[in-house]
Amino acid sequence: MTPTSSAAGGAIIAVDWGTTNRRAYRIDADGVVVDSVRDDRGVLAMAADDYVPAIATLRERLGDLPVIAAGMIGSTRGWREAAYVPAPADLAALARAALRIDAADVTIVPGISWADGPRADVMRGEEVQVLGAITAGLAPADALFCQPGTHNKWIAARDARIVDVTTVMTGELFALLKAHGILAGMLDGPVADGAAFREGLARGAGACDLGAALFEVRAAVLLDRRQPDDAAAYASGVLIGNDVGARDVAGNTVHLLADGTLAALYTVAIETLGGHVTPVDATTAFIAGIHHLRAHLAV
Incomplete structure (x- = not known):
């Protein structure tokens, strides 16, 4: 579904909703973070019925604004599943496949999948950071990224598109x-x-x-x-x-x-x-990724 125009201009709430942690940011129309909230309300701490009140609580703190959420909220363990976009993919492709929940004024960013020959891989959330880093000039359009963590990601970008991922x-x-x-x-x-x-x-x-x-x-x-x-x-x-x-x-x-x-x-x-x-600062990259992605959501 096509997101409302409010998600494409003005202030928004951007949420990096991970497995164990959640980071939410109020971003103004110029992509500047005005306020933020970080807590341990990752998807493992949430039941399906918890998301609507949880988002309402975020709005009480950060403002009654459209929400764009990325990460595990769109997984089978999250609120609603946003189907993966096959690599190669850029921000425009993610925006086209974004899951719109009109009743809550929430847009969920899909992850990216890789399936070439016998190897398969997926990611959610890291794609926003990688593409955000490129759009913000923190990395070139052709680059190799590494994001260490519980599941370390190696991500290759070409021409500002993610072309490969290894977890x-x-x-x-x-x-x-x-x-x-x-x-x-x-x-x-x-x-x-x-x-x-x-x-x-x-x-x-x-x-x-x-x-x-x-x-x-x-x-x-x-x-x-x-x-x-x-x-x-x-x-x-x-x-x-x-x-x-x-x-x-x-x-x-x-x-x-x-x-x-x-x-x-x-x-x-x-x-x-x-x-x-x-x-590369992951928070700066995420904010840049969401800020540039929302321009594509206006289409």
């Missing part, structure tokens, strides 16, 4: 190893850049036998070849090294949509393996 369960694997299985209880130490992390990085980058490299964490501690407090940093290095090592980063620029510890660790990994990192 790697790096963060989730670390969390599972830490909580369950033979390494549980051994990965409670700090994870930071240092000798142990870089040794793990070197091991993981060249490992096609990831399972063996991970079991070595336990064996090295049992045989006093590694200090117990270093096990978590080493295991993190193995996983991140294996992730980055599978990409063609040598001699290339990677636009990193991250901050904090993960950004620091991935920067070390990418640069150690011969790549160059350009940091």
Whole structure:
């Protein structure tokens, strides 16, 4: 359905509705953030009947405005499913496929899918950040992006369109190893850049036998070849090294949509393996993506 003209001009509420967190912004007609709300009301904390009152609460805080929401709100776990747009895709393609909920004055941005040959992949939310980074001049029209997290995304853009996506369960694997299985209880130490992390990085980058490299964490501690407090940093290095090592980063620029510890660790990994990192502020990219997308919603 065609969104109302109110979504295409004037102030709006933009929502990055993730799995565990929610970030909402009041954006004026020029794309400037006037106010914002961040909380833990991600889709895992929501039932289907929770969305209408939750959006009403956002409007009480940010203004009685049209809402454009991206991320997991449009997934099968969210409020209403917004079907994926096949890659290659740009902001105009996302706008054409956006799901309009007229009764609530809400537009849900679809994600992007990749299905070429035997490989399949999907994403929701990251596409707004990537395309927003390009439209805001934070990255060129042809670029490689990395967005670390529970599920790390590697995203390729060509001519300001997303043409490929690869999702790697790096963060989730670390969390599972830490909580369950033979390494549980051994990965409670700090994870930071240092000798142990870089040794793990070197091991993981060249490992096609990831399972063996991970079991070595336990064996090295049992045989006093590694200090117990270093096990978590080493295991993190193995996983991140294996992730980055599978990409063609040598001699290339990677636009990193991250901050904090993960950004620091991935920067070390990418640069150690011969790549160059350009940091991109994910919030700025998201705001730019929604701001430029709403112009297409006027059609």
